[in-house]
Amino acid sequence: MRRWIGNFFPHSLKLRLMAAAALWVLPVLALAGFLLGWAFRTHLESQLDGKLADYQRELLAAASIDAAGNLVLDYMPADPRFSRVFSGWYWQAAIDGKVVRQSTSAGPMGAGALGLLSPEGGITELYGPGERELRVYRRDVTLPGSSGPVAIVVAAPCDELEADMAQFATHIVVIMATLGLTFLFAIYLQVGFGLRPLSYLRREIAAIRNGRAEHLSSTFPDEIAPVVAEVNALIDHNRQLIDRARNEAGNLAHALKNPLSVLSHEIAALEPERRAVLSAQIDSISGQVERILHRIRTAGPSAGNTRVELSEIADDLTFSLGTIYRERRLDLRFEIAPGAVFAGDRGDLVEILGNLCDNACKWARSRVTVHASPQGGRLALAVEDDGPGIAAKERETVLARGQRLDERVPGSGLGLDIVREIVTLYRGQLNLSDSTLGGLRVELDLPAA
Structure with a gap:
């Protein structure tokens, strides 16, 4: 039965429970209807038999044998149905198997339409x-003065009983159908109430994913509590893995920095041709290492993400970039609307804005502006500058791994590619367009908390 239900309702737990309940509710109601019908029919038959017995006693009380040996009835049942010909209600009195008296409803005695009924x-x-x-219903009695037993026979039509039974069956069908629908609706409400904690669980998991919570609460029923505990343990384990990966990435960065610096210094003493070849290889290794380290440090939209206020990142970036590009006296502005909160890892947001702002500052003439605002449950970011910009046909090139349009500007060329990878992890989008300031505009779509 479970496999049968699963084949019909494989994706709905509520429908599976409803179907399982219907498989016992409907047969039970059908059985209850059958038993009620049987009990009612038994009651009708018993009631009819009681009436027939009453008429027999009435006829027996009125019967006597006269001096000539004939059956005499002082009175007859007053029920008018015994007077209507072939009404189905009959009574007879017989001696030695011969009908001597009968009701008017049986027709003329001489016609012998009925004969002895039973x-x-x-x-x-x-x-x-x-x-x-x-x-x-026949009963044989012996009356004083009779030559043999007197049979008192009373009959009633069964079709009247069947009519009452059919009417009762119609009522039973209506009642049982109403009860069935009521039971199914009640079961639907019961199942919905029983599964409500799963909806709460889904909302709390969504809150963790959106950065509004770090763990599931401990208020769930006992049946779900073990799952909640396992999910919380998984969240903690995932966070530990992320922290360990970042620590290892930092250690690797420090371990590789000095050897690469020594190699670069030693290569500088070689002749120009060999120096150019080896320098290119060292730059390639450095770029690949930097890229891998950035990817390791990227947390992505994992369980336990937090809410990151963009104003905090803005203050740090304003200070650091202002120090780096102090001599150029760039106007770096952050225009952050209320409610602009990132749902993700702080380090990822720092990586995104740091790369974009640093890239904009490299190319800007005097001004870099960062816009942030919530839009439709998402976070819209835009970084634009008043630099030379990028032609439309070259925008895909700069997004490629390690590509630079101008080799004279320092850098690895990995900034935009790293940003695009992080944005993709958060199921966001990155678009390049012309800025109103005259340079490049980088637009981002990210999850908002």
Whole structure:
């Protein structure tokens, strides 16, 4: 049964539970309806048999044998159905198997339309005139002065019982259908209430992913608590791995810095041709190492991300870049709208803005502007300068790994490529366009907290 339900509802736990509940609710209701119908029919039959017995006692009380040995009835049942011909309600009195008195509904005695209805005592069912099914009750008694036992027979039509039964069955179907729908709706509400903690769990996980929380709360039911504990442990383990990777990246950077510096110094003493070849190789190694270190240090949108206020990053970048480019006296401005909060790792945001702002400062003539504002649940960033800009056909080139349009400007050419990789990790977008200041405009779409 579980496999059958899974094949029909593989992607909805609520529908699977609803289907499983329906598989026992509907048969139980059907069985309950059948049992109620059986009990009601038994009650109707018992009630009809009681009426037939009452009429028999009434006829027996009125019966006597006169001096000539004939059966005399002082009175007859007053039920008008015994007076309507072939109504289905009959009574008879017979001596030695011969009908001597009968109700008007049985027709003329001489016609012999009915004959003796039941040859045996007790309750029987048989077909009477017009193939109408009758329920017959016969009782044999001995009256004073009679030459033999007197059979008192009373009959009633079964179709009236069947009509009552059909009406009751219609009511039962309506009631059971209503109960079934009510039960299914109640089960739907019950299942929804029971699965509500999963919705809370999804929201808390989304809050962790968006940087609004670091761990799942401990308020979940006992059945979900072990999963919550495992997720929290996974978050802590993931954070430890990130921290360890960053520490290893820092150690590797320090370990490689001095050997590369020594090699560069020694190469400077070689003849020009060999120096050019080896310098190019050293630059290539340095660029690759720098790129790998940047990738290792990038956290990405992992569990436990925090909220990063752009104003904090802006102050640090303003100070550091202002110190580096002090002689050029650049106008570096940050225009940050309220609510501009990054949902991610602080180090990643520093890497993004640091590379973009440093690149803009290298090319700017006098001004660099950074815009940040929340837009539709996302964070829109833009860095623009008043430098020479980049032609549209060359924009893809500068995004390629380690490519520089002007070798005279110092740098590894990895800045924009590193930024694009980090933005891709956060499922964002990076676009290059013309700036209103006259230079290049780099636009970013990032997750907002």
